[in-house]
Amino acid sequence: MATYTTERVIQVQHWSDKLFSFRTTRNASLRFENGQFIMIGLAAGGRKIVRAYSIASANHEDHLEFYSIKIPQGPLTSRLQHVEPGEALLVSSKPTGTLVLRDLRPGRRLFMLATGTGVAPFLGLIKDPEVYERFEQVILVRGARAVGDLAYADSVIARLRADPALAELAGDRLIDYPSITREPFRHRGRITSLLESGRLFEDLSIPPLDPASDRVMICGNMRMLADASRWLEALEFDISPSIGVPGAYVIERAFVEEFQSAPPREEPDELRSTLNSGAEGTIDSRADFS
Ligand code: FAD
Numbered sequence: 001m002a003t004y005t006t007e008r009v010i011q012v013q014h015w016s017d018k019l020f021s022f023r024t025t026r027n028a029s030l031r032f033e034n035g036q037f038i039m040i041g042l043a044a045g046g047r048k049i050v051r052a053y054s055i056a057s058a059n060h061e062d063h064l065e066f067y068s069i070k071i072p073q074g075p076l077t078s079r080l081q082h083v084e085p086g087e088a089l090l091v092s093s094k095p096t097g098t099l100v101l102r103d104l105r106p107g108r109r110l111f112m113l114a115t116g117t118g119v120a121p122f123l124g125l126i127k128d129p130e131v132y133e134r135f136e137q138v139i140l141v142r143g144a145r146a147v148g149d150l151a152y153a154d155s156v157i158a159r160l161r162a163d164p165a166l167a168e169l170a171g172d173r174l175i176d177y178p179s180i181t182r183e184p185f186r187h188r189g190r191i192t193s194l195l196e197s198g199r200l201f202e203d204l205s206i207p208p209l210d211p212a213s214d215r216v217m218i219c220g221n222m223r224m225l226a227d228a229s230r231w232l233e234a235l236e237f238d239i240s241p242s243i244g245v246p247g248a249y250v251i252e253r254a255f256v257e258e259f260q261s262a263p264p265r266e267e268p269d270e271l272r273s274t275l276n277s278g279a280e281g282t283i284d285s286r287a288d289f290s
Helices: 116-125 129-134 147-162 164-173 191-196 199-204 222-234 269-276
Strands: 004-014 019-025 037-044 047-054 063-069 088-092 109-115 137-144 174-180 214-219 249-251
Touching: 019 088, 019 147, 047 063, 047 088, 047 116, 063 116, 109 116, 109 191, 109 222, 116 137, 116 147, 116 214, 129 164, 137 147, 137 164, 137 191, 147 164, 147 174, 164 174, 174 199, 191 199, 191 222, 214 222, 222 249
Parallel strands: 109 137, 109 214, 137 174, 214 249
Antiparallel strands: 004 019, 004 088, 019 063, 037 047, 037 088
16 A cells, blocks of 8 residues: 655646646655656545646656646545645655556657646656657647646746756757647647647648657547547557557556557556555546546
């Protein structure tokens, strides 16, 4: 069973009535791979209320950062959205997850496909030097409903570009492609439509996906995950079949209990027990991240 440390909230930023991000202290002993998630939560009424959260900060940073939805009736986020600097946050000592670089075979371009808060794991990964050692081009495709929903990731990318070391690393090799479904914007439409129609590749003036040289990571709502996976499988991209066995693409398996289109992927007992631990710590894998 995972143990929890008590961290302190350092900073909270509200991006809209539905989204906020917060930064906490990080226990010196906590190690994680960029792209992983961790159980976090609050103590309330003598219970622990914990949920899975992707870590939005990079593993070389001395703090932790998270990007969160606000669900008015949600056991955790109805409380968490009111957290303030100085307050306590419970953080598990066992990060885990399947959105990791080591489960991708070598390639030339890395596509990161995200909807909603599913962008969080990629915001740590785009600051990871290994991403740029392994791939010539990194294309972050992030979908949201409203323009305002892009603000948190916009700010992380702006900070990355303002940081001399990270800017040199990423340079013009990091390509950001935000797309909006419900408001006017320079790129519009669902990620899967943009891929299938070829629009994304035309807009960026880049060649279409090729399983021989492209690798893909996907994190987001169930529909996007299912549609994107089906499309990738049709193009003969193979999913990483289990942790530690590389493939041409990876998804966050913890989201996809009901996800049928991709071949089953074994999960270690540790992941299963992490997801089932905690007083109210069970996970609804049907979360809609768009
Ligand atoms: P819950 O009872 O957990 O959820 C109530 C309902 O809200 C769910 O049934 C679902 O329909 C919807 N919902 C939950 N989360 C979201 C979401 N993010 N976007 C849209 N709808 C949602 N949430 C985050 O906000 N940020 C993250 O980085 C994040 N990472 C996750 C990583 C994994 C591996 C998993 C399995 C889930 C992740 N979640 C994330 C969802 C998170 O665990 C909680 O479900 C969420 O914080 C809401 O908690 P709650 O107790 O308030 O409501």
